[in-house]
Amino acid sequence: MTGAIPEIAGADLHGAEQFRREVVDPCRPLVIRGLVDHWPAVQAGLASPRAFADYLAPFDAGGQMEAFVGPPRIAGKYYYDDALKGFNFERRRMTLGAALDAIVASLGVADAPSVYAGSLPVDDFLPGFSVRNAMPLLGPTIGPRIWLGHASNVSSHYDTLDNLACVVAGTRRFTLYSPELIDGLYVGPIDHTMAGQPISLAASSPPDDAKYPKFAAVRDQALSAQLQPGDALYLPKLWWHQVEATAPFNGLINYWWDAFSAGPDQPYTSLLLAMIAISERPEAERRGWRALFDYYVFRPHGHPLAHLPDDSHGLLGPLKPDNYGRIRARIMHLLRGG
Template sequence: MDSGLSIDPTLSLEALPRVTAVAAPSPEGFERLVAAETPVVIKGLADAWPALAAGRAPGTMNAYLKAMDTGLPGPVMEAPASSNGWYAYGPDLREFSFSKRNAGISQTLDRIEGLLGQKDAPFVAIQMLPLATHMPEFVRQNPMPLVAAKVTPRLWVGGPLRTQTHNDRDHNLAIVLSGRRRFVLYPPEQVSNLYVGPLENPPPLSLVDPEAPDLARFPRYRDAYAAARVAWLEPGDGLFMPKHWWHHVTSLEPYNAMVNYWWGDTAVGLERPVDIFQIALLALKDLPEGERGYWREMFATYVFGDRGEATAHIPESLRGVLGTLSPAQRAALKQQLKMAVLRSPT
């Protein structure tokens, strides 16, 4: 790293508190973990999977996966050796440090294995491969009863990569098959302390390197670090991350394989929070400060505050949109908003 960086050696990832670890729960127990909205490591979650037995060495794991390959091309990412395996932004924040393309899965697995131990080799990875379409036999052989049957896994295979801090709109259950992984986790409310890049270039990434944070450039990161925790995963371990938790992921071995399950981002249309957030940016961000203060308090009181406290003085029958919405009220409100959008000038 640049010796001119202002790095505090006390901000060690090794010193972070560990994410709580539990034994594999029942489906009902897992539902309670999800409802708690807190990350948790599930030890030995995939110990009975055939995939875990195959993952003890790159050759055996690759052979296991290739035997189930349907031949469909899938998403492959590649970064040059000069990136040191850091999947992050490029210098101008408009592009990333890696390229993305579709390629043959078996051929890419062979290439990943062939690059092991080579000097100045690029960092190649299969990421987010939908196994239901590309390796349906994997899904059959390695069931996950903790999630709904319609939630199917995705595969991640590659070398010693670092994926820069980002978050997901879904809940995430990640299970390591080969190698070891480290997840550094930050609560959703730490967004202002993570110095996140442009929203127009998804996924938005933090600009801070948590392994060597430049505190002169990113002084608020100290607060994000104070709220962070870390998970160290061995083969067979799972990590549940609630939606919107920020996470920095490091693959710690020359060869690593993982599957994950995403679910929970089911809202559509006018009920999608991300779209409402963008409408708020359009409508509120550039208002005069006095008006911004008014709407800030309206949101704090009626959206994010104690709804019962805010409306206790209004008879229940008169609370309207401030109360518990009936199906008819929800439909009427959505229709009203649709008409407002139609009247909006371009």
């Protein structure tokens, strides 16, 4: 049995500072009901799929993109083939307008293929849309992306950025798993994926699949929510999420950003470097490096040099204004073989 994702009313949020303090800083998923129900795009979607397509048409810059096209038998569940070598859909180049027309035209048509267009930068494909459908909770440098399609099931995966996902047409069901549950999710390949991120094979399989025995306990710890047009979900980075578009026609606008970045470097870069530097060393040595990572990076017991005066912390002092650049310069020197 899944639990419910906590929720608040969008009307209770008044600006970016409160959003950061009360929603983002706790790093917990939160449904924000009615956050964007005033958007013209949402109002058009409530009228009909054709009205939504007509609303987007004046913004359409005619850009080419890649759409997923799936045969009727997959029922919108874009996934691997049976051998996990290929996929059960094809990728087609087309314009956003052509994809949207194909989606709308085939609604209610028996045995029609499903179409899915995702992660399109709005300011490139629909210039002017974000001005008319503004997001005041985020800074102007955080651009929106649009996702459109028939009913679909996107396998459980994580993102390395924070996410604010806003339903503009149709309905969506989100099923979430905490990052700490990764061992029971049976993760697929990291370099052979549908759209960039690895997925949970267990969460995408039938219940009680014998290949994934540890998933039974994980399933009971899932959180879920059904979002209506105008609702939004704040999703912290690294939370696993399965996204089901549950109406015949669906649209979503999302925003990705790193809420806690101290500079240009991403934590995922550190993970990949640690894979090649540490992962195949002897177990006893890995335990030693794990202890150092806990002490210096994850800091479960506080700052590693709390027993020394602040002016003795050196590189372990605050990252800003100087230590970020000093540490980064040392890393780059070492990577160059210095």
